[in-house]
Amino acid sequence: MKLRSLVLAAAILPLSALAVEPNIQPGEWELNSVTTFPGTPMPEQRETSRECVTAEDVADGLAFDMDVEGCEITDMDLREEGMTYSMSCQDDEGFEMTMDAELLFMGDRTEGTMEANMLTPMGPMEMQMELDGRRIGDC
Numbered sequence: 001m002k003l004r005s006l007v008l009a010a011a012i013l014p015l016s017a018l019a020v021e022p023n024i025q026p027g028e029w030e031l032n033s034v035t036t037f038p039g040t041p042m043p044e045q046r047e048t049s050r051e052c053v054t055a056e057d058v059a060d061g062l063a064f065d066m067d068v069e070g071c072e073i074t075d076m077d078l079r080e081e082g083m084t085y086s087m088s089c090q091d092d093e094g095f096e097m098t099m100d101a102e103l104l105f106m107g108d109r110t111e112g113t114m115e116a117n118m119l120t121p122m123g124p125m126e127m128q129m130e131l132d133g134r135r136i137g138d139c
Contacts (some may be wrong), residue, residue, distance in 0.1 A: 020078045026055040031110075033102040038126050041080040052139035066108040078118075081105055082112075094121045 028050060035045040071089035078085075082104040090096040096119040103112035110133040118125045 003124045020080060021058060022078065022083070023107050024053060024058050024110070025081050025108050025135050026053050026058055028052055028137050028139050029133050030136050031131070033131050035127060035128055035129045037125065038128060040125060044083070050136075103131070109133065
């Protein structure tokens with residue numbers, strides 16, 4: 001399981017089974033994340049990505065849709081203005097993770113935080129992430 005997929009999962013979740021339409025304006029979105037690993041010498045990791053979100057994606061609950069292999073959402077509270085969720089992941093190589101996240105939806109912006117505890121082949125690790133996104137124009 002790649003760390004990049006887990007980083008994106010915090011901001012990019014499947015919402016298709018839910019009836020709530022999040023406050024996300026359609027258009028081209030830029031998503032940024034800053035990931036730290038407290039208590040380790042690992043450097044801060046920054047990532048930026050872009051994604052086109054259509055009105056249909058938002059209406060269907062597919063805004064920022066991504067399936068993360070090996071992960072299961074164990075608890076979710078989705079509201080128009082944001083969401084909180086918990087996720088559990090594991091793979092065949094001994095990686096396990098539990099994660100709690102909170103995201104705010106503000107029409108043309110989004111922001112959030114995520115905290116994860118991981119059991120890796122190298123031992124336990126903690127990961128913290130700050131997320132933000134903004135609509136940058138039409139697709």
